Amino acid sequence: MASRPILRVAVSGLHLGENCQPGPGVIRSLREAYGARIHVVGLGYDALDSGLHAEGLVDDAFLLPYPSHGPEAFVRRLEEIHATTRFDVLIPCLDVELPVLLRVADRLRELGIAFVAPSEASLGRCSKDRLPELAAACGVATPVTRRIVDGAGLAAAGRELGFPMVVKGPFYEADVVQGPTEAAASFARLAAKWGLPLLAQQFVAGEEFNVIALGDGEGGVHGPVAMRKTVITRLGKAWGGVTVEDDDLTATATKLVAALRWRGGCEVEMLRARADGRLHLIEINPRFPAWVHLATRAGVNLPLGLVRLARGERPPRYKAPPPGVWYVRHAIELFGDQSDLECLLATARRRGAGTHQLASDESPRGDR
Amino acid sequence: MSELAPASVRRLRSLAISDAGFVFDPRTGHSYSANATALCALDALKRDVPSSEIAALLRERFAADDVEVEHDLAEFIRALGEHGLVQSDPGGGSNGSGGN
Amino acid sequence: MSKPRYERPSLVRNVVGRMNKAGLRGGLTPTEAVETLPAERLVAEFGSPLFVFSETRLREHVRRAREALQRRHPDVRLCCSYKTNYLDAVCAIQHDEGSLAEVVSGMEYEKARRLGVPGEEIVFNGPMKTRDELVRAVRENAIVHTDSFDEIFAIEQIAQELGIRPAVGLRVGLDVGVYPRWDRFGFDLANGQAMQAARRIAKGGKLRLGGLHTHIGTYVLEAAAYGRAAAALSNFAGEIERQLGVRPTHLDLGGGWASCNTLAGQYQSGALAPPVETYAEAITTALLASGEGKSPLIRVLVEAGRALVDDAGTLLTSVVSTKRLADGRRAVVVDAGVNVLFTAWWYRLNITPARPVTGIVEDTVVFGPLCMNIDCLRESVQLPDLRPGDVLVVHPVGAYAFTQSMQFIRLRPAVVLLDTQGRAELIRRAETLDDLVGPELLxxxxxxxxxxxxxxxxxxxxxxxxxxxxx
Structure with missing residues (x-):
């Protein structure tokens, strides 16, 4: 038997698919810090969320109602899970969970669940449609952005911003469109999926860089790590990357995160414009990115810092990460028999750790 | 009510059905969630029990007073046909107004 | 041991992306009672469908909004937005809480007067006011906000004929970043029309300048937009005072605050809409920071309707029949449709069963009773196996649903009010054929x-x- 866990943590955002979620990277970082002394409760949204099944990732698996069902359903389920399997720290890894969690923060605190989240005010200030305001306040360039709610607005944005132009969903997804027809198709697709308003953004040609950081809520910013995507998926997501050293980049990101008085993990997406070499703010994601494990491997374990913040402690003192640490994602298949899915669908829980091996009669899925 | 063809009974017998209501079809890889009455009906259909007796069985096991069980069963078998789990039988669903 | 409840045998295919038992369960807590009264009992007593309003919840919402505003600004009055819900009882409760009346037609004006609201406590907005309506309003010292120059000219003429010099306000069109922009109403601030109208009223010699009104949109989730509107209106008031030497009597920030309803295209639950305190703070902070922060503070009016009334209304409806559609989806037909829930066309209304649920739930289409293909309350909602007569609870429907309901194919249902003691009182009986054919002349x-x-x-x-x- 392993020693008693000193951290019992619940983590969501566990699917590594076409659009990779940060949960697995967060868990791996914590496992590297805590070794055997951690118990991880996996929180999924679908019986086939891959992280629920990967060997060595979660120690217990539960399904949550979608955040769109509202805060009440969400907190009731967390209360239910907490009553079954105690956990002390909750790390939400999806954007859409944050507004819901903020509404039920008091009830989570009553249960003794600590979590680190930005205030509603800072969350509002980094919403996609209010970024220009923040950028201006920090003296950082950003592409011209327009809120669009209908075809007329889209057409007006096209005339104003020209093509190519970027059409963005309120939470996720963006399309670079080459003309009005593509713009209309993208608008219809994104609006159907995410609702209105959407955003139209000026397309700035250049090279994209991402910075991961942890804010302490008082303007302190821990361990920014900058990365350039080296392998990019069809959806524009990083599938591989390399740490870079660029003081201007990390200083700019730090300035933005500090100005937001951000509390929690975040990712600042920036672009160095080909035309004038200036950095443009593209987006701030209100959680760690899926590549969070790269920062850990570069010596900056931000999920560990986040857990410390949640517990009212100081994050570790991070050293500057070395440039040149790279990662490339390597997709492998996970296997199981129908019993894993049956269990999750019938009870919304699968006891025990995930396994990627085909379960035989002597199943290694230890029922404890 | 017409009974299931032998091929349909064989097909239903090939399903992996759990007590919790999880049904897996090995031929297509689809899985299904079934409620308690569906489990009861599937179990009987696999044993080639005639429809009229299945209805009686459902009435016996569940509080089903004043309910058109025969009609529901016919609908259920039609739905199985739509999922490709039994051979669809054009005459099979015509019992809809029964039960009086 | 008693037998388990019978449900129709059902087999639902598991589809990736929807393999979420917890999600279904989370969304399917039954709503067994409205306040303390069981939904099924209300329907048994008053019939189905049935609108049910909660006096307690309505008063709570009104008080919360009023306190949030008055805590930060000493001279704020709420206005009861008649168009949101002009059932007598619903308006009377708001007037009892001290709200003025905000009306947008002569019919609504008369309804307010009939409820005993004096003219000077009626805010008269809207793009159409007939000559007779204007005569009555200016005679009774109503708070009139003009929408066009033609309206100003008409009032000037009336004033001259009556030999009076009434106070007249104006609706100001603002661009505060809310889309779609409502530029069809009032006088645009940016292009100078608003100042031109103010000058005509203040300096035309026939009228006095009343208040400034704006209404930036509907279901506006961004509370900060109200701060921008308040600042713009307040600065405009200062500009008027400097240029024309008169001070507007009040600033009316309109309505449009979001309720707990969820828009059809919205991903997040409507339960995450900003609370009234957020809107109140945005408005009062902007006012106190702007040029009008000087004392005495100018009076402020707020016409929030939906945010106060929506949550107080529930519709109980009964299942008429259930069926499978051609594509295999489950459907139910209920006895209330878009004839009484016009709002179903832009909201994702919550529909929950009124009794505890067992077994599996399925994506279900909820159709109304009209013989019209468009009569659909929800394209897809998770519901259990239902039987004719099962009661469903639709919420929130307090705003607009009743005022926009129509006698199309079916007559309007009864409306009851649950008083603060938890008793149900009929506040509008179900309509009869005579209500429909009464005005007809064959x-x-x-x-x-x-x-x-x-x-x-x-x-x-x-x-x-x-x-x-x-x-």
Whole structure:
């Protein structure tokens, strides 16, 4: 038997698919810090969320109602899970969970669940449609952005911003469109999926860089790590990357995160414009990115810092990460028999750790 | 009510059905969630029990007073046909107004 | 041991992306009671469908909004937005809480007067006010906000004829970043029309300048937009004072605050809409920071309707029949449709069963009773196996649903109010055919034709048909 866990943590955002979620990277970082002394409760949204099944990732698996069902359903389920399997720290890894969690923060605190989240005010200030305001306040360039709610607005944005132009969903997804027809198709697709308003953004040609950081809520910013995507998926997501050293980049990101008085993990997406070499703010994601494990491997374990913040402690003192640490994602298949899915669908829980091996009669899925 | 063809009974017998209501079809890889009455009906259909007796069985096991069980069963078998789990039988669903 | 409840046998295919038992369960807590009264009992007593309003919740919402505003600004008055819900009882409760009346037509104006609201406590907005309506409003010192120059000219003429000099306000069109922009109403601030209108009123010699009004949109989730509107209106008031030497009597920030309803295209739950305190803070902070922060503070009016009333209304409806659609989806037909829930076209209304649920739930289409393809309350909602007579609880429906309901194919249902003691009182009886045909006048020649046709068809039952028609 392993020693008693000193951290019992619940983590969501566990699917590594076409659009990779940060949960697995967060868990791996914590496992590297805590070794055997951690118990991880996996929180999924679908019986086939891959992280629920990967060997060595979660120690217990539960399904949550979608955040769109509202805060009440969400907190009731967390209360239910907490009553079954105690956990002390909750790390939400999806954007859409944050507004819901903020509404039920008091009830989570009553249960003794600590979590680190930005205030509603800072969350509002980094919403996609209010970024220009923040950028201006920090003296950082950003592409011209327009809120669009209908075809007329889209057409007006096209005339104003020209093509190519970027059409963005309120939470996720963006399309670079080459003309009005593509713009209309993208608008219809994104609006159907995410609702209105959407955003139209000026397309700035250049090279994209991402910075991961942890804010302490008082303007302190821990361990920014900058990365350039080296392998990019069809959806524009990083599938591989390399740490870079660029003081201007990390200083700019730090300035933005500090100005937001951000509390929690975040990712600042920036672009160095080909035309004038200036950095443009593209987006701030209100959680760690899926590549969070790269920062850990570069010596900056931000999920560990986040857990410390949640517990009212100081994050570790991070050293500057070395440039040149790279990662490339390597997709492998996970296997199981129908019993894993049956269990999750019938009870919304699968006891025990995930396994990627085909379960035989002597199943290694230890029922404890 | 017409009974299931032998091929349909064989097909239903090939399903992996759990007590919790999880049904897996090995031929297509689809899985299904079934409620308690569906489990009861599937179990009987696999044993080639005639429809009229299945209805009686459902009435016996569940509080089903004043309910058109025969009609529901016919609908259920039609739905199985739509999922490709039994051979669809054009005459099979015509019992809809029964039960009086 | 008693037998388990029977449900229709059902087999639902598991589809990736929807393999989420917890999600279904989370969304399917039954709503067994409205306040303390069981939904099924209310329907048994008052019939189905049935609108149910909670006096307690309505008063709570109004008080919360009023306190949030008055805590930060000493001179704020709430206005009861009639168009949101002009049921007498619903308006009377708000007036009892100290709200003024905000009306947008002569009919609404009369309704407010009938409820005993004096003219000077009625805010008269809207793009159409007839001459007669304007005469009455200026005579009774109503708070009129003009929408166009033609309206200003008309009031000038009325004032001259009556030999009075009434106070007249104006609606100001603002661009505060809310889309779609409502530029069809009032006088645009940016292009100078608003100042031109203020000058005409203040310096035209026939009228006095009243208040400034704006209304930036509907279901506006961004509370900060109200801060921008308040600042713009306040700065404009300062500009008027500097240029024209008169001070507007009040600033009316309109309505449009979001309720707990969820828009059809919205991903997040409507439960995450900003609370009234957030809107109140945005408005009062901007006002206190702007040029009008000097004392005495200018009076502020707020016309939030939906945010106060929506949550207080529930509709109980009963299942008429259930079916499978051609594509295999489960569907139910209920006895309330878009005839009484017009709002179903832009909201994702919550629909929950009124009794505890067992077994599996399925994506279900909820259709209304109209013989019209468009009569659909929800394209997809997770519901259990339902039977005719099962009661469903639709919420929130307090805003607009009743005022926009229509006698299309079916008559309007009854409305009850749950008072603060938890008792149910009928506040509007279910309509009868007489309510529909009462105003109709059938020309005598057609009456005869109908009688003949009836006579022929009913084979000798002519007198009965005649009696029916004469009633």
């Amino acid at each position: 020309p005598a020649r057609l009456r005869r034709a109908v009688e003949l046709a009836d006579h022929g068809q009913e084979n000798g039952n002519g007198p009965a048909a005649k009696n029916r028609l004469k009633r």
